[in-house]
Amino acid sequence: xxxxxxxxxxxxxxxARAKExxxxxxxxxxxxxxxxxxxxxxxxxxxxxxxxxxxxxxxxAAFGSKEDFGYEEETPIVCIKIxxxxxxxxxxxxxxxxxxxxxxxxxxxxxxGDIIVHENIGYMFxxxxxxPFITENLKKVRRTDVxxxxxxxLPTETVKIPxxxxxxxxxxxxxAVIAAVxxxxxxxSQKLFDKELVFCNSNLCxxxxxxxxxxxxxxxxxxxxxxxCGIEKTTKKGRLCIKARVxx
Numbered sequence: 001x002x003x004x005x006x007x008x009x010x011x012x013x014x015x016a017r018a019k020e021x022x023x024x025x026x027x028x029x030x031x032x033x034x035x036x037x038x039x040x041x042x043x044x045x046x047x048x049x050x051x052x053x054x055x056x057x058x059x060x061a062a063f064g065s066k067e068d069f070g071y072e073e074e075t076p077i078v079c080i081k082i083x084x085x086x087x088x089x090x091x092x093x094x095x096x097x098x099x100x101x102x103x104x105x106x107x108x109x110x111x112x113g114d115i116i117v118h119e120n121i122g123y124m125f126x127x128x129x130x131x132p133f134i135t136e137n138l139k140k141v142r143r144t145d146v147x148x149x150x151x152x153x154l155p156t157e158t159v160k161i162p163x164x165x166x167x168x169x170x171x172x173x174x175x176a177v178i179a180a181v182x183x184x185x186x187x188x189s190q191k192l193f194d195k196e197l198v199f200c201n202s203n204l205c206x207x208x209x210x211x212x213x214x215x216x217x218x219x220x221x222x223x224x225x226x227x228x229c230g231i232e233k234t235t236k237k238g239r240l241c242i243k244a245r246v247x248x
Contacts, residue, residue, distance in 0.1 A: 007034060008041050011061065015043035018063035024073045027061040028110030028127065032219055035059060035202040049202065051113050052077040052125035053159050055227075057219060058113040059202075060127075077113065078131045081151045082122040082138065090120055090144040098122035101141040102134065118158045123151070162245040164229055169240050172231070174198070174218070175208035181244055182223045197221040224248070 014025040030038065035049060038061055045068060051059040052075075066072045082098060084090035091097070098115050102124065113125035122141070126134060135148040167180040178198065179189035190208045192198050198205040199219045200212065212218065212228045219225040229243035 004037055008037060011038055011041055012043065014061070015045050015047065015063050019045040019068075022069055024062060024064040024069070026063070026076060028108070029058045029060050029113040029125075030110075031058060032199040032202060032221075033196070033204065036199065036204040039203055050075050050077065052079060053114075053154060055159075055161070055217060056114050056125070057225065058125075060113070076128040077125055078128045078150050079152075079154060080124045080126060080131060080134055081149050082124060082141065082146050084120065084141075085145045085147055087120060091142045093117065093120055093122065093141055093144065095122075097142050098124060101138060105134065105137055107134075116154065116158050118155060123154055123158060161227070162247055164243045164245055166232060167242050167244060168235070169242055172211050172240065172242070173208065174200070174205060174210045174212050177212055177228065177242065177244070178218065178220060178223075180242070181226050181246060182220065184223075192220055192223075 011027060014027060018025040029051075030049075043063070045063055046065045047061045047063045048065070049059040050062055051057065060075070060077065062075055064073075084093075095115050095117050098117065099112075102112055103109065107130065111127045111130045116123045131150055135150065138146065138148050140146060167177070169176045169180045175186060175189040175193065178184075178192065179186045193206055193208045196204060196206065197220055200210070200216050214228060214230040216228045217225060218228060225247050227245040229245060232241045232243050234240055
C-alpha cells in the first residue's frame with residue numbers, strides 16, 4: 001500500500017507539472033496493476049497509455065495532449081533488437097532470459113516495456129534515454145553473445161493479431177470465458193480474481209461475474225492474454241459458442 005501511495009503521488013505530480021508548465025511529462029513503463037492505479041487516480045490533465053505498439057501490455061503514461069498544448073510530441077519510446085552474434089550456436093532464448101539480462105545491468109523495470117521474442121531474437125521497448133546504455137553494455141544473454149541495435153519498427157509477423165479461435169461457454173461471465181480460453185476449471189478461474197490476477201483493458205477485475213464486451217483485452221497473470229470477439233452462435237443446448245484471439 002505504501003508503494004501504491006508513492007506511485008500515485010508521483011503520477012499526480014507528473015500531471016500537475018504538465019498542466020502548469022504546458023509541456024508533456026511521462027511516467028516510466030507501468031505494469032497492469034500500476035495502470036489500474038493510474039486509472040483510479042484523479043489527474044489534472046488528460047493522458048494516454050502508450051506501449052510502443054498496438055496491444056502492448058506494459059505502457060507509460062503520457063500526460064498532455066494536442067488539445068491542451070496545441071502540438072503533439074513523439075513519445076520517448078524506442079525498440080531495441082537483441083540478436084545472437086552467431087544464431088547457429090546460440091542458446092534457445094526466452095522472454096525471461098532477455099529480461100533477466102537487461103535487469104542484470106542494474107536497471108529498474110520501469111525503464112523497459114514489453115519484450116517480444118521471435119526466431120530467437122528479442123525486441124525490447126524501452127525509454128529512449130536509456131537505449132544508448134543498453135545497446136553499449138548488453139553483450140550476453142545467458143551464455144550467448146549478442147549485439148543490440150535500435151530499430152524503427154517491429155517485423156510484421158511479431159505484431160500480427162492472432163487468428164480467432166472458438167470456445168464453448170455457459171455464459172459471457174468473465175470467469176467462464178477465462179476458464180474456457182485457458183482450459184482450466186471454473187473454480188480455478190474464480191480464484192484468479194481473488195488473487196487480483198485478472199485485468200481487462202488495463203483495469204483490475206475483481207468481479208468474476210463481470211460481463212465481457214466485444215473487443216475487450218483480457219490479461220491473466222501467469223496464463224496470458226486474449227481479445228474477446230463475441231458470440232458466434234448459441235447451440236441447441238443453450239451453450240454459447242464464442243470467439244477469442246489468444247496470444248501465445
